[in-house]
Amino acid sequence: MLRRPQEGNEVVLIMGLWIDLVIWLPVVGPMFDGILQVALLIVMSKMQLRGASQQTSRSQRCRRLLLLWAVLIAYIIVYALKLSRAMDDLEVPMLIMPFRARTDYEKYSTPEFELASASTELLTMVVAALLLISRPRIIAHLTSISLGRSLLSLAKLVSAISLVFGSMLLVWPKAFEVGDHQVVDPNSFIISLATMVLSLGSLQTPTTENCSLVIGRWIDVTLHMLFLWYLTVGMSMLLDNVWGVQLSLAASIVSVVAVLLIENLQIPAAVLQVMLSSSRIHNLQYDYPQPASNLVPAIEVFYVLAICQGCFYITASILGLFSFFPRRMLVRQSKLRGQRGAKAIDLYYESAYSTCMETGLFAARKTVSLASFAEESLCSSSIETQLAGVLLLGNLLHESWGTDSIEEMRSKIIRSNKTLSTLIAMLGWADERHRDIRLTSARIIANLADNVTVADIPGTLKVVCSLLDDEETSGQTTSGNGGNAAGSQPTDDEELGHAQDSNGGCIWVCQSWQRMKDKWFIVEKLPLADQESLPILGMVILEKLAHDINNCAEIANASYLISKIIGLISYRDDNESSNNEQQCLVICASLNFVSRLASTGENIGVTLRQELCKNFFLLNNLECVLEDSRSSPELMKLMIDILTKLALDEDARKEIGCCKMIVWKLMHVFIGKDGSTNAYNDQSLRMAAGEALANLTTESPANCLVILEVTGCEIIKDLKNMLCEDEYIYVAASLLQNICAHAKDKLRHQDVSNHLSSAFPMVMENIMSAEGKHLEVLIGLVSQICDMIPESFIHDQLQLRTNRSELVQKLVGTLNSNRKPNPEYPRMRRVIVEMVISIVKFCPRYATILREGGMMEALFKVEMTPSKVEKHRVFFGNIGVILESGPSLTALVAKAKGLIHSAAPTIALNQTTMLD
Incomplete structure (x- = not known):
């Protein structure tokens, strides 16, 4: 000043x-x-x-x-x-x-x-x-x-x-x-x-x-x-x-x-101490003309010690003047920005100095570290000390100071409810002067959010939500020194720049001053990844909080928060590339959070997905971003993942199916046709689109019909071709199974039996090597194809198979091994029973092979051990989200046993007649 x-x-x-x-x-x-x-x-x-x-x-x-x-x-x-x-x-x-x-x-x-x-x-x-x-x-x-x-x-x-x-x-x-x-x-x-x-x-x-x-x-x-x-x-x-x-x-x-x-008030006090002690020593001979033998030496020793103490205080304070240089070096090494960073180091220096003076240099070595000062400063009643603490703490948690020390610091902060409350309260400091402190606090909370419980600190969600209201423009800066607001004093760099432009004779002086500033004052800028905006950090915090199921319950009650996040999933009309980049980052962070909510398990996950579906703007915003040319494959994958999770809800499937543009877009991405960007050739993106379509068509005849109306591709032919590709066989078989189950009339009208007939041998071959959920979906697809192609073709294909006994052993072994249904493929025993019914129905000769292979005993065990798990078609975690339709498993077992029992005597009688 x-x-x-x-x-x-x-x-x-x-x-x-x-x-x-x-x-x-x-x-x-x-x-x-x-x-x-x-x-x-x-x-x-x-x-x-x-x-x-x-x-x-x-x-x-x-x-x-x-x-x-x-x-x-x-x-x-x-x-x-x-x-x-x-x-x-x-x-x-x-x-x-x-x-x-x-x-x-x-x-x-x-x-x-x-x-x-x-x-x-x-x-x-x-x-x-x-x-x-x-x-x-x-x-x-x-x-x-x-x-x-x-x-x-x-x-x-x-x-x-x-x-x-x-x-x-x-x-x-x-x-x-x-x-x-x-x-x-x-x-x-x-x-x-x-x-x-x-x-x-x-x-x-x-x-x-x-x-x-x-x-x-x-x-x-x-x-x-x-x-x-x-x-x-x-x-x-x-x-x-x-x-x-x-x-x-x-x-x-x-x-x-x-x-x-x-x-520094110690200097006058120390000098006065030295002066008074020196004066007293000088006057001792006059005050005590005939002293006792040891009185004067004892008093002299006392005053000499006082003089030495005062001299040490003076020396320490004077040396403190030269501490400016190591303090500024520490600012540079710590990568603290601007005057606030320098002030934080100065406060740390004063605290360390006072501690050393009180407890001694060696005793204070463990209590004068930057980490301990930062932690203690957050609990201080002084705003200035708190600001210094949050700056130092954010730097220590960001920089590579050692994994063990960082984890120890994180655990200390999380265990201290007062410290954590102070950091969260700083997120609500809306004053522009505290913007850097707010940003640093947000970065710290983002680092700790995965271990924070919202219920322990009331008002956390509202404070974090306030970060989302911050609007930034490309011209706005958040430099460590606060930038130049209107009417503020110009910075030294600007003045030096004007100086060099206006008078060449002072260039050498200006350059010398600038070099000295670069060495001692100018602090290196933080990496680009650290210059995040408050809305992005706010959503990172929310996304990490959502990893805790208890926090998800609090978020579900905060309907205003979900609405605000969904409102951010949209592009604004702006031609500036910097703003477009910022919007993409905000949209990406918003989609991450919504995806996290949609992926929540247990009953709270069902509630969250319903809350998301209740919002009128979610699907519209997703559709707009999905169609926008500025959307990257990462954004599209996040949106597809959200649709995949939302499709687990029956009402959501209906609403998504009504947005035909979304379904068509997903189908084009999955098939990989008519794409103008690399997104259509991205394997992971195509897989995600296929999973979304599979969920959308589960128990949804309307959505199956919407898919069959997609232009620019032959759905059944393309899906049949994808069955030959190992990476897409599961999602292609799932989607094809759902379409065959719920759109039989439409498929017969389109005359797709040739494509399904050519797919039948491939599926039967893949069954022999498949396991788990892949086996479940392939067996289910066989049953659906059998209802769509001519009976003679099925009979011939089954008759021509040379590994009939191996197929039966595969089915019987799978039935016996799935005595306890797995939530990942809860329909395994059901689809096997359906396949047995189809095989015996179209090729009665398999009845004897099935009986000899132990199928009747396996069916008896299925009949005696029904499970609630098998009443659901799809599970999400341990919660059944889509119920099974059609006959019960017990009714299917009874039908399969009846077919095998009725077909086997007829086959035996025919064989006896032929022998006669």
């Missing part, structure tokens, strides 16, 4: 007005005068004054104006008292005369000149206070034009040189003596010049017009420090007659350190 022309000049001037006022007050003694001056400097430095009234809050402006009015009234009263006394006897009283009039050259100065000197300083202070209060526009305009800036910069340089001259005069007055007499005291005129320059500079507006700004900033910093130095270093002159030259010099050092380390 002190480097900004407007705010820095005003803050330093306000501090200077109060410090200089102490000099003119009638105090008890000179020592109290100097101590009050330094104390006032330190106290005011902690008041967080702000300049530029138009950029501050109302409370800050009131505080600033209150300070200015108070100091203005005090100066007027002091000047009135001084003027009245001077008029009485034309002599300035020693009681209220400043230290500058109480030197050795007093007898060479006239009362009139001293009154003029004091009047100059006091009136200048009054005028400066009035300028800060009124801020006249005319003067502000004059100081902001090009000529005004140039003249004011020159005045600042002259004022800085005069302050250096005045400081040398105070510290070494003999160097400016002429003969035996000292020249006229210029202190009041030096202070008056500096005060007027600072008051005019406080009216300036920021600019980046010329290269002199970079150098001007350094002049401002120098002027500010010299002004405060000049006001405080005069204490040594006050103490010259009290403590002597050496102690006066020490007091001067105290003043310097107080200015440089303005926020």
Whole structure:
């Protein structure tokens, strides 16, 4: 702040007005005068004054104006008292005369000149206070034009040189003596010049017009420090007659350190400790002229230890000045961004320093790590400390600091309900100033969300949902330093860029400064993957929360959340490529979350899928994205996966079937025809489309008819050809089985018996090598094909088979091994019984082979061991989601046994007749 022309000049001037006022007050003694001056400097430095009234809050402006009015009234009263006394006897009283009039050259100065000197300083202070209060526009305009800036910069340089001259005069007055007499005291005129320059500079507006700004900033910093130095270093002159030259010099050092380390109160205390201890040691021989044998040495040891302690405190604090460089290196290594990252490391340094001072260096080694500081900071009551903690914690969880340490940190945060609540609460900080903190908190929660229980922290879903409301544009930045908002101060990089463009003579200086900034200040940007938007992170958090079945129950109750997510699954009309990319990311994250909800098992999964289907916009949004050319194969696969899971619900199957465009699109993707993109050649995408179609046609005659209406392909022929491809045989057989079961009349009208007849031998061959759910769907397909092709063809095919006994053994063995039905293929025993019925019905000769192969015994076991599992056609996890239609399994077993029993005697009788 002190480097900004407007705010820095005003803050330093306000501090200077109060410090200089102490000099003119009638105090008890000179020592109290100097101590009050330094104390006032330190106290005011902690008041967080702000300049530029138009950029501050109302409370800050009131505080600033209150300070200015108070100091203005005090100066007027002091000047009135001084003027009245001077008029009485034309002599300035020693009681209220400043230290500058109480030197050795007093007898060479006239009362009139001293009154003029004091009047100059006091009136200048009054005028400066009035300028800060009124801020006249005319003067502000004059100081902001090009000529005004140039003249004011020159005045600042002259004022800085005069302050250096005045400081040398105070510290070494003999160097400016002429003969035996000292020249006229210029202190009041030096202070008056500096005060007027600072008051005019406080009216300036920021600019980046010329290269002199970079150098001007350094002049401002120098002027500010010299002004405060000049006001405080005069204490040594006050103490010259009290403590002597050496102690006066020490007091001067105290003043310097107080200015440089303005926020470190240990320095004045330590210096005072050293000075008092040294004074006591020096006076021991006078205090104890005839001491006991060990008294004086013991007291000396005590004071020496006190001196050593004070010296160590001073050394540690001074070395703290040079900690700036390792702290900035730690900022760079930690990849913390901007001023907030630097402030976080500074707070960590202060905490580590205090811990080491309290517990010792070696004892504090385990408690001063970045991880421990970050965890403790989140539980702090200070907002500033919490912000530092969340920045450090987000960095530690992101960077590769060691898998064990990261897991340990994650477990600690998850176990601490207070820490986790604080992080989640930060997600709701809607203030733009806290955007980076909100983003970092979101990244941390996204890292921990898979182990978070929503019920433990009430309001979690609402806070996370607020992340989805954040709207970003391509021009908006979220840099670590907060970016440049309208009306904000320009950054150093921008100013240097303007400097280089406007004046080639300053290029070398600018480049040198930039190189130093790059080394110590500029922090590397985070990888692109970390620059995620709040909506995307919000949906990542929700998607991870949905892995917990208990969290899914909470999400199911939050209908507003599901509606908001579904609303994000749509493209906006925008030609900017950056926005299109951002929209794709948001859509992808939304689809991930919806897919996660649709994939939830148990009864809560059924409820979630019903809630999703109740939303009026879900299918419309999915259809629009599915047809959009900007949709990538990844997006299409997510949408198809959602449709696959939703199709497990009967009402959802009906609604999806009504959107013929979705069904046709899925069919084109599965067949792999008429595709203009690589999506139609993606095997995993085609498999996903086939599974979606298989679910959509399960127990849905209407959807089967919609598929048969698809243009651009021959459905049955294409499905028959896909039976030859191992990777697609399961989904193709499932879809073909459903179509044959529910669209017989339509298929007979289309005369597809030739395609089905050619598929029959292939399916029968594949049955011998198939297992599990593949075997179930192939056996079920055989039964459906037998109802669609001529009986003579089936009879001939069964008769010509050379491995009839092997086929029977396969069926009998599968029946016996599935005594306990598997949820992955719950229809196994049912489809085998249906196939037995079809075989015996179309080729009675198989009855004897079936009886000899043990089929009757296997059917008897099936009849005696019915299962509720077999009442469902499809299971999702351990929950049956689609009921089986048609006759019961017991009725089918009875029919199969009757066919085998009735066909076997006839076959035996025919064989006997032939022998006769």
